Amino acid sequence: MAIDDILENFELFDDWEDRYRFVIDLGRELTPFPEAERTEDNRVRGCTSRVWLTSRLEGSPRHLFLEGDSDAHIVKGLVAILLSIYSGKTPVEVLQIDARAILAKLGLEAHLSPMRTNGLFSMVERIRAIAADYALDSGVTA
Template identity: 55%
Template sequence: MQLETKSRPMPIDDIIENFSLLEEWDDRYRYVIELGRKLTPFPEAQRTDTNKVQGCASQVWLATAIEHRDGRAFLTFAGDSDAHIVRGLVAILIALLSGRPASEISGEDPLALFERLGLGQHLTPQRSNGFRSMVARMRADATAALAETV
């Protein structure tokens, strides 16, 4: 499956740096929402039960494309949510994980980044659980891609 991407996601290092410049939580909150607004529009045809992330209070969809290069599986993610802040969390995860080999995605710790950015202490438990569900879904897709390449 090929995913539509109008632009590359903002590099995760830029997002981390921008967070470090924002001292107030309100500014960080607005920044997360802005990241979500910059996501490539998610096609209506991809809003399927298969792409819906379970365990999120909001509606969240993640689509995964796998490309095999040099004997490795690379994953590209696209996503969306009906909630502005969650759409921003999707954007952060895409910036962190999309375009990387499945083996790296499996070893990455997005939850540590979530805490490092101060998101865990400011978001509701439902949003935090939703973030964990998105991470679990992306890791499961990476694990499945690894199993296909063996």
């Protein structure tokens, strides 16, 4: 689901319980994450729950495609939100995205525990690092 659709859906819900259920449902819609990819190299540090992210470049110009998973339902939904923000963009586009501004529109920081919020931004930083590595490898700068 595109981030604009997620933002629109969030506005339809009157309370945070419904929004939490929606986030959890987003996580359930993620592509199944291969067991073989649940490695320490793919694990995101800084998250209380276990989170894994993988990436690949495709196409010309090269676009970054991400897959992810978590062992916690709400965090898996947060992974889905981040993938909707970043996946399918070029590495340079990823580096130009202000995820904090987008996530602020959802109001997540005010409704997640501090540990979950830290984990969310650890995922953002990991995705940005992946994009920066790809951009550097291709000789492109943001």
